[in-house]
Amino acid sequence: xxxxxxxxxxxNDDGSLILISDRFIxxxxxxxxxxxxHYANENCRSPSQNHKAKDTTSDSxxxxxxxxxxxxxxxxxxxxxxxxxxxxxxRRHAVPSTPKNIxxxxxxxxxxxxxxxxxxxxxxxxxxxxHKLLRSPRKPARKISxxxxxxLDAPELQDDFYLNLVDWSAGxxxxxxxxxxxxxxxxxxxxxxxxxxxxxxxxxVTSVCWNERGSLVAVGxxxxxxxxxxxxxxxxxxxxxxxxxxxxxxAWNGEQLSSGSRDRVILQRDVRTPPSAERxxxxxxQEVCGLKxxxxxxxxxxxxxxxxxxxxxxxxLLPMQQYSDHLAAVxxxxxxxxxxxxxxxxxxxxxxxxxxxxxxxxxxxxxxxTGSQVCNLAWSKHANELVSTHxxxxxxxxxxxxxxxxxxxxLTGHSYRVLYLAVSPDGEAIVTGAGDETLRFWNVFSKTRxxxxxxxxLNLFTRIR
Numbered sequence: 001x002x003x004x005x006x007x008x009x010x011x012n013d014d015g016s017l018i019l020i021s022d023r024f025i026x027x028x029x030x031x032x033x034x035x036x037x038h039y040a041n042e043n044c045r046s047p048s049q050n051h052k053a054k055d056t057t058s059d060s061x062x063x064x065x066x067x068x069x070x071x072x073x074x075x076x077x078x079x080x081x082x083x084x085x086x087x088x089x090x091r092r093h094a095v096p097s098t099p100k101n102i103x104x105x106x107x108x109x110x111x112x113x114x115x116x117x118x119x120x121x122x123x124x125x126x127x128x129x130x131h132k133l134l135r136s137p138r139k140p141a142r143k144i145s146x147x148x149x150x151x152l153d154a155p156e157l158q159d160d161f162y163l164n165l166v167d168w169s170a171g172x173x174x175x176x177x178x179x180x181x182x183x184x185x186x187x188x189x190x191x192x193x194x195x196x197x198x199x200x201x202x203x204x205v206t207s208v209c210w211n212e213r214g215s216l217v218a219v220g221x222x223x224x225x226x227x228x229x230x231x232x233x234x235x236x237x238x239x240x241x242x243x244x245x246x247x248x249x250x251a252w253n254g255e256q257l258s259s260g261s262r263d264r265v266i267l268q269r270d271v272r273t274p275p276s277a278e279r280x281x282x283x284x285x286q287e288v289c290g291l292k293x294x295x296x297x298x299x300x301x302x303x304x305x306x307x308x309x310x311x312x313x314x315x316x317l318l319p320m321q322q323y324s325d326h327l328a329a330v331x332x333x334x335x336x337x338x339x340x341x342x343x344x345x346x347x348x349x350x351x352x353x354x355x356x357x358x359x360x361x362x363x364x365x366x367x368x369x370t371g372s373q374v375c376n377l378a379w380s381k382h383a384n385e386l387v388s389t390h391x392x393x394x395x396x397x398x399x400x401x402x403x404x405x406x407x408x409x410x411l412t413g414h415s416y417r418v419l420y421l422a423v424s425p426d427g428e429a430i431v432t433g434a435g436d437e438t439l440r441f442w443n444v445f446s447k448t449r450x451x452x453x454x455x456x457x458l459n460l461f462t463r464i465r
Contacts, residue, residue: 144399144409148440149429152185154178159416159435161331161348161375161391162248162262162289162305164207166420166433169214173231174422174431176439177205182219184231187424195229196236209250214425216271218257220247226259228271240275242267251291251300258300260288266302266312283310283319289331294343299359301343303330309345311359321362327351334377336402338384346374349392354400368405370398375419380445381427387444389432391417397432399444413440 065083072078156179157165165177174185180199185192198204198221207220216237219227224243229236245262252258258268266281266288283302290303299320300312309330311321328348336342341360347353352372356365373391380386384402395418397411416435423430428447433439 142408142446144411144444145442146409146411148413148442150441152439152441154433154437154439157420157433157435157437157439159419161329161373161417161419162287164209164249164420165205166422166431166439167208167210167217168422168424168431169210169217169231170212170425171214171231172425173210173214174439175208175210175217175231176433177208177219180204182208182217182229193234195231195234196227206246206248207250209252211252212254218250218252218259220250220259222246224261224263226250226257228257238271238275240267240269242269242275242278245287248287248289249291249302251293253293253297253300258291258293260291260302260304262287264288264304266291266300268300279317281312281317281319283312283322284308289329290333290345292333292335294335294341294359295337296340301333301335301345303333303345305329307347307351309333309343309357311343321359323355323357323364325355325364325367326353328373332374332377332388334379334386336379336384337381338379344377344379344386346370346377346388349373354388354405356402366403366405372396373417375417376421378421378423378430381423383446385445387421387430389418389421391419395434397430397442397444409444411442411444414438 069078069080069083073080154176157176158179163177167175168187169175172187174187175195176183176185180203181197182195182205183192184195195217196219201223203225204222205219206222207218209218209220210216210231211218215231217229217231219229221227224241224245224247226240226243226247227236228238228240240257240259243259243261243263243265247259247261249260250257255272256268256270258266260266264282264284264286266284268279268281269275270277281300281302284304284306285308286305288302288304290301292301293299294301298314300314302310302312304310307324307326307328307330309323309326310319311323313320323345326345326347328351330345330347332346334344336344341358342365343357343359345355345357347355349372352374353367353369354374354377355367357363358365370388370390372394374388375391376389378387385408386400386402388398388400390396390398395412395414395416397418399408399411400406401408414432414434414436418432418434420433421430423445426447428445429441429443430445431439431441
């Protein structure tokens with residue numbers, strides 16, 4: 001209530017009246033009550049209670065975001081159908097950075113609200129615009145353990161960037177080249193067996209690679225030989241000659257085996273035919289350190305110490321494509337199992353970049369600087385994600401989401417360069433090896449296959465009518 005009182009100030013003789021209010025009404029427009037009450041409750045709690053309360057912070061924040069979206073739908077007709085997790089990297093796009101007062105609306109919004117009320121007075125549900133929002137399931141947060149679930153000793157595991165000494169078979173056997181020997185470790189029984197010992201010939205292991213069925217393992221040697229071993233029988237089937245220097249890269253394509261060497265030559269041989277039947281691919285000017293066949297078995301990608309990435313087809317002796325954007329050796333190569341023709345490569349210490357290529361058109365797609373030497377790459381079998389291992393100077397393991405190239409996880413633990421990488425047959429776990437003579441097993445990928453169909457222009461099969 002307002003009261004008019006005569007002014008008794010002696011300095012002012014005009015006898016004017018003063019308006020006096022009998023109540024104080026504070027301004028609360030800028031107050032954030034949820035934060036204020038939260039701080040008040042925090043001050044009243046003990047340290048142990050505060051620690052326990054942190055466990056429910058994530059769920060509470062998700063509920064608050066959902067509730068705010070529901071209010072905006074019903075009061076303002078915003079039409080929000082899904083909400084993002086406020087703790088994800090995309091939270092700045094889903095939740096406004098500055099708090100907004102949802103209780104005040106413009107004239108047009110008030111008119112819309114009145115029309116909505118007049119329409120939905122006799123509906124059974126009090127909610128008109130939020131049915132889809134409430135029916136949408138909450139996506140569980142992705143959690144990747146930063147601690148390996150198993151660590152194995154690997155004495156004499158060489159710290160050499162150009163070698164490939166670890167591979168995981170379809171039969172769940174891990175082959176590891178240690179010095180002059182190749183050992184097999186069973187992921188089912190944890191049993192270790194020695195497959196071969198090259199010390200009797202004065203040789204050492206420089207690469208290992210399983211065939212697709214997991215029955216044969218190819219072993220490249222320092223002297224340039226490629227040996228084919230029967231894993232179940234533990235016997236050598238054949239020894240292939242042809243290289244004049246160490247064989248650091250191997251790749252199977254059905255019954256054909258491709259081998260890359262320091263002599264700069266790639267040899268393709270069918271293990272069922274006489275050794276004389278071979279194809280010689282000459283395109284690199286320095287050591288070949290990376291080889292990978294495409295999932296459709298039609299193209300071979302090769303990386304070399306000459307900073308070149310070459311793509312070969314199965315009929316020509318000359319490369320069909322050549323990429324020269326890397327500034328260091330290209331060892332890390334991986335074909336995407338989800339998008340036809342998508343190839344990713346990683347450069348060495350002077351480059352440090354991941355580069356993506358459309359081999360159907362020969363165009364570069366995108367690239368990102370990882371900050372350290374890229375040693376290996378592998379795609380997830382079930383999701384559009386990939387993992388990269390690194391050397392100088394961070395010795396880390398990174399999980400990426402494609403095509404946004406956001407980091408899903410960063411794993412550390414190796415004290416030397418993470419030079420070796422292999423993916424389990426179920427596509428969930430990876431094993432990494434380093435010069436610290438350890439093998440570490442990590443759970444990084446999900447078993448759930450992505451059911452969303454790829455709409456990429458690279459996928460030719462989706463455009464066939």
